[in-house]
Amino acid sequence: MSDESSDLYTPELVWSGITHPGRFRKNNEDAFLALTFDAREVRYLGKEGEGSLKQGDFIFAVSDGMGGANAGEYASRIAVDKITDLLPNTFEIAALGINRGCGQILAELFTRIHIEMTQMGQHYEELSGMGATLSLCWFTPGTMYFGHVGDSRVYYAPAEDDFRQLTEDHTHVGSLVRQGVLTEYQARQRPDRNVLDQALGGRIQSIVPQIGSVKYSPGDRFALCTDGVTDGISSRRIETLVTDPPATLLETNPAERLVNDAVAESGRDNATAVVVALV
Numbered sequence: 001m002s003d004e005s006s007d008l009y010t011p012e013l014v015w016s017g018i019t020h021p022g023r024f025r026k027n028n029e030d031a032f033l034a035l036t037f038d039a040r041e042v043r044y045l046g047k048e049g050e051g052s053l054k055q056g057d058f059i060f061a062v063s064d065g066m067g068g069a070n071a072g073e074y075a076s077r078i079a080v081d082k083i084t085d086l087l088p089n090t091f092e093i094a095a096l097g098i099n100r101g102c103g104q105i106l107a108e109l110f111t112r113i114h115i116e117m118t119q120m121g122q123h124y125e126e127l128s129g130m131g132a133t134l135s136l137c138w139f140t141p142g143t144m145y146f147g148h149v150g151d152s153r154v155y156y157a158p159a160e161d162d163f164r165q166l167t168e169d170h171t172h173v174g175s176l177v178r179q180g181v182l183t184e185y186q187a188r189q190r191p192d193r194n195v196l197d198q199a200l201g202g203r204i205q206s207i208v209p210q211i212g213s214v215k216y217s218p219g220d221r222f223a224l225c226t227d228g229v230t231d232g233i234s235s236r237r238i239e240t241l242v243t244d245p246p247a248t249l250l251e252t253n254p255a256e257r258l259v260n261d262a263v264a265e266s267g268r269d270n271a272t273a274v275v276v277a278l279v
Contacts, residue, residue, distance in 0.1 A: 011053040011141055011216075015060065016253035017274040018047060020260075022228060023267030029065040029072035030226050030272040033080035033136075034058075042084050048253055050279075058139040059083065060274045062152050064226040066202060067121075067130035075117065075132040079200055082113045083136070102138055103211045106147035110134065110200070110209040114149075117201030131202020135167055135224050137276065144222065148210040149198050152226045155238060159219030163239040167210055170198035184235060194227055221277045225258060228271030232262030242275055 021028040034045035038056035045051075051058065061083065065076030113134070121130045133150025146154050148167040151174065157163045168174060173193045176182040187193055198207050216222075223242050230238070241249070241257040249257050254275035262271045 011139070011218075012050060012279045013053065013058055013139060013276055014050045014279055015045070015058075015274065015276045016048045016255040017060070017272075018253075018255045018259050019272040020228075020263055020270065022263055022270050025270060027070065027073055028270045029076055030228065030270040031063050031065070031076040031080050032224070032272050032274050033061040033063075033083060034274065035084065047255075053139060053141045058276075059136060060139075060222075060224060060276055061134060061136040062224045062226050062272050062274055063135075064133045064150065064152055064228070064270070064272070065130070066132065066199070067127065071121075071127050071130040072132075074127065075130040075201060078117060078120075079113060079132040079134045082116060083109065102140065102143075102145040103213065106136065106138065106145060106211050107209055109136075110147055110149055110207065114200045114204075114207050118203075121201055121203070129203055131196075131199040131204065133196070133226070134200055137222055137224060139276070142215060143213050144216055145213045146211070149200055149207055150196055151194060151230075152224070153230055155223040155225070155235070155242070156214055157221040157223070157239060157243050159217060163235075163243065165235060166212060166214065170196055170210075172197065188231060188234075193231070216278050218278055221254075221275065223254070223258065223276075224274040226270065226272040228266075228269035229258050229262040229273050231269060232264075232266035232271065233258070237261065 017032045019030045036056045036058045063076040063079040065072035121127045133152040135148045135152040135154050138145040151169040154166045156166050173187050173190050177187050255273040258273040259271045
């Protein structure tokens with residue numbers, strides 16, 4: 001977006017986020033993150049809120065952990081916490097407008113988290129095999145940059161175009177869906193649907209994170225979901241709950257609508273969602 005158009009449109013964001021253990025699990029291995037940053041500081045945000053990109057950039061992320069004992073819960077927490085632990089200097093550089101690509105920064109971020117989680121799994125027996133998915137959205141004026149590893153998802157609901165999934169599931173089943181071999185419904189019935197080809201840590205040798213960007217406009221929405229949501233409800237249902245919910249659910253925020261619906265339909269896994277609207 002040019003400087004001139006940025007002057008005409010200063011993006012405002014409205015967000016909501018929630019995580020739920022599901023109906024059958026005692027612990028929650030999911031986590032989500034909402035933060036804003038500028039050249040001076042990084043600030044964590046609440047589960048609901050609104051803000052302006054005039055004051056700084058925003059990052060939202062969801063993560064689903066895996067591993068024995070409590071390692072999965074620890075893994076997802078590490079995945080989101082390391083975003084601020086590892087890159088405060090990079091955030092400052094980006095916020096100051098110094099010429100360095102956001103995509104490059106995200107690729108470095110994912111690689112560094114992967115290396116750190118792998119090393120922790122090797123050094124601590126109780127964390128052996130610890131891994132996590134991570135789907136992240138970085139909102140700057142005019143553009144959302146995203147990074148992704150695993151089978152959590154980022155959906156995009158443009159005000160003037162079709163709803164679509166931005167991220168690719170890093171699973172064999174996901175590749176069969178992309179090839180047209182399986183439908184989404186068939187994929188959700190497969191017992192191997194959550195076997196990951198890529199993850200942060202998790203004894204995966206190397207990762208190739210998916211990095212991309214979207215030029216957004218007022219009225220656009222984004223939804224980040226862990227597989228506990230997408231296993232429970234279809235992409236079409238997610239679209240409806242985000243963009244055109246029934247009147248009975250209008251008083252519930254979008255993230256709660258997604259998670260509540262997924263838990264009611266399935267609830268077999270932890271379920272987490274973050275929804276961001278540009279206004």
